[in-house]
Amino acid sequence: MELHDPQHPASQYARDYKKAVAVRLADTAREAGATDPEQLGEQLALLIDGAAARTRVLNANAFPTAAAAIAAVLIDNAIPATASDDRRREEASS
Numbered sequence: 001m002e003l004h005d006p007q008h009p010a011s012q013y014a015r016d017y018k019k020a021v022a023v024r025l026a027d028t029a030r031e032a033g034a035t036d037p038e039q040l041g042e043q044l045a046l047l048i049d050g051a052a053a054r055t056r057v058l059n060a061n062a063f064p065t066a067a068a069a070i071a072a073v074l075i076d077n078a079i080p081a082t083a084s085d086d087r088r089r090e091e092a093s094s
Contacts, residue, residue: 021045033079040078047071 003011026041034040051067054060 018045018049021048029075029078032075033082034075035078035080037078040074043074044071047074 003014005011022041022045024041025044026037029037029040029044047067047070051063054063
């Protein structure tokens with residue numbers, strides 16, 4: 001449902017909810033050691049919104065899987081690898 005009146009209480013609720021989701025994602029990104037947690041939070045929130053919209057409009061289940069793959073790339077690029085991560089990768093490839 002679309003609301004064209006930005007002053008409508010439901011519009012404000014939707015804005016507050018979307019902002020809260022991005023803040024929560026940024027908080028989690030910060031805890032995980034992201035170099036720019038606010039940016040990652042906004043990117044992931046946008047990805048979630050886009051995947052949800054495409055899934056509803058196109059009635060396709062492939063979008064959440066694709067969004068998860070994109071999220072993994074965003075997260076991998078935003079969180080620096082630690083020495084223990086490097087060691088685990090080396091052990092896994094051996």
